[in-house]
């Protein structure tokens with residue numbers, strides 16, 4: 026081979042390799058050693074072999090009649106290639122003749138001393154290089170199971186290295202692109218990882234770059250081929266012209282032409298170097314060019330197809346971009362809405378802050394105004410300070426002047442003090458004289474005191490005679506009682522109560538002397554009026570105090586050892602309890618006889634406490650259905666919600682203290698408040714029921730017994746007195762009360778006991794040898810008192826319509842004086858006896874109804890009355906003397922008032 030041919034051949038091969046391996050950049054300037062170093066790589070060889078398309082040589086018609094292409098050689102070559110580990114090289118390729126091109130190329134390049142297919146085995150690349158690059162191709166661009174977005178970052182970066190991309194075949198790059206796109210489609214992910222996207226872009230760029238370089242290369246190749254064609258054409262023409270001239274000179278040259286051609290072909294395969302160099306070069310060039318054109322066409326078609334695929338991919342990518350744009354818009358709208366809401370919130374906040382700012386500004390203004398005020402004040406204060414300083418100066422000046430005047434005055438005062446001292450000495454001498462006078466006065470006073478002492482002694486002696494006075498008092502009182510009578514009957518008429526309606530009152534006149542005139546409209550003439558006489562009649566306007574004032578002397582006699590009994594008798598609702606106890610929640614003025622009597626007893630006992638020590642005890646019982654029950658019992662039993670009072674018996678044996686019911690609890694009392702408490706308890710326990718006439722009707726007799734025990738401190742004598750305060754049960758006619766059953770029984774018991782009381786009084790008045798005390802519990806209890814003295818208070822109420830007072834009188838038998846037609850006194854079963862009782866009461870009070878009194882009696886009475894008045898005065902006088910003696914400090918020679 027000539028050096029010229031060799032260089033040309035070398036140039037062409039380098040050009041061809043560059044065309045099929047873009048980016049390989051072989052240069053003709055490179056030395057053989059350099060080229061060998063680069064091409065020895067099995068990878069490059071593989072690429073070259075893979076680039077050779079099947080039938081490319083056949084199309085050129087070179088191998089159509091080849092007999093040298095023996096299967097034996099092909100097998101050996103492929104075995105050699107297999108040994109080298111060259112991938113994607115198929116036997117069919119070799120069989121189709123591409124092997125020849127390779128061998129030629131290798132021979133042309135003198136890469137190795139390959140003279141035949143046998144020598145190819147020597148081209149086996151080093152194991153490390155082959156392994157490395159093979160791995161790269163396989164692992165980097167042809168994934169098996171792994172996904173691109175799961176690849177490690179280092180691998181992607183490695184793939185993106187320009188060297189790797191440059192060396193990677195276009196198909197691998199395209200596969201990678203398809204793989205990435207398929208993955209994104211499969212996974213339906215809107216986004217691929219940034220690195221994969223970068224890789225994709227890099228791959229596409231690489232492909233694009235290759236396409237553009239190939240296009241440029243093709244254009245330059247085209248130009249080259251055209252130039253070469255023209256060159257070859259002209260050469261051919263030259264050769265033809267030379268051949269024509271030669272044939273013209275050489276006979277039988279046409280047969281030789283064929284012979285030469287066959288000869289060429291045979292040697293072409295067996296030993297190419299034997300061929301004539303010019304013709305061989307031309308043939309090879311033509312063949313190569315043809316092959317190249319075909320390959321380029323195919324490449325172009327493939328590129329067009331790829332381009333279409335790219336366009337399709339780009340359209341899909343655009344769609345995805347649109348979708349992502351839509352999502353972006355939607356997201357941005359949502360963001361806008363949120364932003365708007367946030368803006369409104371911020372605006373509100375800004376408004377608040379602005380208002381706060383305004384407030385704070387106002388406050389700042391206020392503070393500023395305050396500050397200015399305070400500054401003004403400071404100025405004022407400063408001016409005041411200046412004024413005060415001036416004043417201080419003035420004061421200092423005035424102080425100096427005053428000091429001078431004071432020193433003047435001091436001198437004056439000093440002289441006056443001297444004068445005063447002189448006067449003091451004079452006073453001392455006079456005080457001595459006064460002291461002497463006082464001493465003398467003291468002496469005279471002591472003399473007078475001695476005189477008073479002697480007088481006091483005389484008074485003490487007089488006090489020693491107190492008992493005599495008391496005894497005298499008692500005697501006088503007894504005389505008074507004897508004079509007035511030991512049985513007294515009072516009549517009290519209560520006023521109408523609110524809500525009570527009645528006809529004209531039948532009471533016509535109430536005189537001071539106990540006369541009561543009652544009108545009886547049903548009887549005309551003389552019988553139309555009836556006159557009754559009692560010890561006293563209390564009209565509707567009489568107070569509790571009025572009633573008690575007349576009873577008081579009797580109460581007083583109890584502390585002197587008398588037994589007194591006070592009854593309140595009348596119809597239900599006539600005012601018995603009012604008179605005896607007082608209204609509910611009574612004030613001191615409204616107290617009834619009970620409280621007033623005890624109060625009086627305490628006062629009298631207190632006034633005598635230096636001489637007689639009194640003990641007062643109270644019992645309270647009620648007689649209900651002829652059973653005596655203790656109203657003050659502590660062990661009160663409640664059975665079925667009703668109060669069950671302790672029942673007590675009455676003694677028949679005489680008791681020195683006059684106790685008739687010894688089993689009833691006795692409660693010592695020391696003051697009026699004790700009495701109030703006790704009586705409250707007693708009255709609460711008292712049985713109260715209802716009848717048709719009165720909603721609250723006393724259905725039992727209540728007896729408050731006050732036991733008085735007096736110890737005479739001087740004589741040691743003991744005296745007992747009892748006061749029975751009896752609130753009798755209301756007694757109505759059974760038929761009027763409309764009672765039945767238990768109430769009837771109660772009424773019968775009440776009537777029985779009242780008639781028994783009448784019987785006893787009647788017997789006493791007749792001085793009968795037998796007094797029937799035992800007929801009722803009431804008379805049994807009061808036995809000790811009824812025998813001596815008692816007060817009977819008849820309580821009348823103004824007759825109300827339908828009371829039937831007038832009817833009663835017409836039915837009365839034995840009523841000669843017609844008095845029975847008045848009273849609202851109930852008509853019990855034994856009404857006759859009660860009437861007798863009233864008659865008796867009239868009689869003992871010294872009034873004979875309708876009878877004229879003798880003048881002698883009147884005169885006696887007047888004398889007795891005068892005597893009573895004088896005796897009362899004497900008692901009062903002595904009481905006063907006693908009181909004075911009790912308090913010696915106040916002792917002054919006094920004369921009783923009435924003696925003045």
Ligand SMILES: Nc1ncnc2c1ncn2[C@@H]1O[C@H](COP(=O)(O)OP(=O)(O)OP(=O)(O)O)[C@@H](O)[C@H]1O
Nearest residue numbers: 519596597598599600601602603608721722723755
């Ligand atoms: N002198 C009076 N002044 C004012 N009110 C009186 C007078 N006397 C009685 N009353 C009133 O009359 C009503 C009946 O009086 P009281 O209960 O004392 O009658 P009684 O005769 O005790 O009745 P009973 O038999 O039912 O106990 C009471 O409301 C009482 O306050």
